[in-house]
Amino acid sequence: MTRVSFGDLAQSQLLRRSSSAAETRLARLAAELASGKRSDLATATGGDFKLLAGIERSLGLLKSHTATAREAALAGGAIQVSLEQVQSVVETAANNFAIAGTNGAAQAVRITASGADQQLAAVVAALNVNVGERYLFSGIATDQRAVGGAEEMLSSLIAATTGTSTASGLQSAVRDWFDAPPGGGGFLDVVYGGSPDAGGGFPISPGVGATFAVTGADPCLRRSLEGLAMAVLLDRGILDQDDAARSQVLAAASETLMSAGQGIAELRGRxxxxxAAIDSALIRNDAEVSALEMARGRIVSADPYDTASALEEARNQLEAIYALTARLSNLSLLEFLR
Incomplete structure (x- = not known):
């Protein structure tokens, strides 16, 4: 029988290669057990990365939409809080103006009108809410304040109502100023600093956007400022010699504010x-992300039990190679002849 044997050098090289391969496998399995992920994705995917790439892309898009949806939810909450503040001021002022205007007493009108300054300033502050460097009532011009200062508004209104001597004349002049189109020298030119177009939509899920169609130029918000501004004009001395006309103006301001309050309630409903659509999108996005992460996990995750078993097998194999190497290293002629 022909015997085939290896020389010492060849045998040494064979053991070294076996040892290196066993060590590499042991390190790979240890890393997989620690990370929970397979290191050889080519084998895990069968060489076809299209499915895994598609899952990763979808996850990236969904997580991006989720971040945008959270931003939209924050903006919506801030808008609701601001509108609630405006509505509260408007309803309180409307009731107070109605009582004083109906009473007709000059002192009651004067006292009630004297508090309108602060109420107007509160509404202006609420409409200039800023979240994440975005003015929420400025339409697409989110870097601009929605409403200028109250004093700037009143100065322009005083100029527009100069010479007015009747309650109806004052009401018409104030209404015309607030409703003047761009270029007419009214509210949109002097005070409103935003865009006439509502802000762009937030992409909250694939193919779905959310838009808060509200600006500081919304009619109900203009009516809110209008009603309060009329009372402030009375406090600034307009129609100071006609108590009856002042009472009529305050009663008209109350009616304007009541109408504005109804509009704000409808706006808050919208x-x-x-x-609600944003909340639904967030729930839907989270569910889809969970499903995709599970699908990805089935591809890239290493089974802990199988990995631990393979790791133990690799360790035993490496120990066997080390033992064999040690035995061969101790061979001598005397041992061989025995």
């Missing part, structure tokens, strides 16, 4: 509908 914003609430958008908020």
């Amino acid at each position: 914003i609430g509908t958008v908020e």
Whole structure:
């Protein structure tokens, strides 16, 4: 029988290669056990990365949409809080103006009108809410304040009502100023600093956007400022010699504010509908992300039990190679002849 044997050098090289391969496999399995992920994705995917790439792309898009949806939810919440503040001021002022205007007493009108300054300033502050460097009532011009200062508004209104001597004349002049189109020298030119177009939509899920169609130029918000501004004009001395006309103006301001309050309630309802859509999108996005992460996990995750078993097998194999190497290293002629 022909015997085939290896020389010492060849045998040494064979053991070294076997040892290196066993060590590499041991290190790979240890890393997989620690990370929970397979290191050889080519084998895990069968060489076809299209499915895994598609899952990763979808996850990236969904997570991006989720971040945008959270931003939209924050903006919607801030808009609701601001509108609630405006509505509270408007309803309180409307009731107070109605009582004083109906009473007709000059002192009651004067005292009630004296508090309108602060109420107007509160509404202006609420409409200039800023979240994440975005003015929420400025339409697409989110870097601009929605409403300028109250004093700037009143200065322009005083100029527009100069010479007015009747309650109806004052009401018409103030209404015309607030409703003047761009270029007419009214509210849109002097005070409103935003864009006439509502802000761009937030992409909250694939193919779905959320838009808060509200600006500081919304009619109900203009009516809110209008009603309060009329009372402030009375406090600034307009129609100071005609107590009856001042009472009429305050009563008209109350009616304007009541109308504005109804409009704000409807506006808040529309914003609430958008908020509900955002909440639904967030739930849907989270569910889809969970499903995709599970699908990805089935591809890239290493089974801990199988990995631990393979790791133990690799360790035993490496120990066997080390033992064999040690035995061969101790061979001598005397041992061989025995």
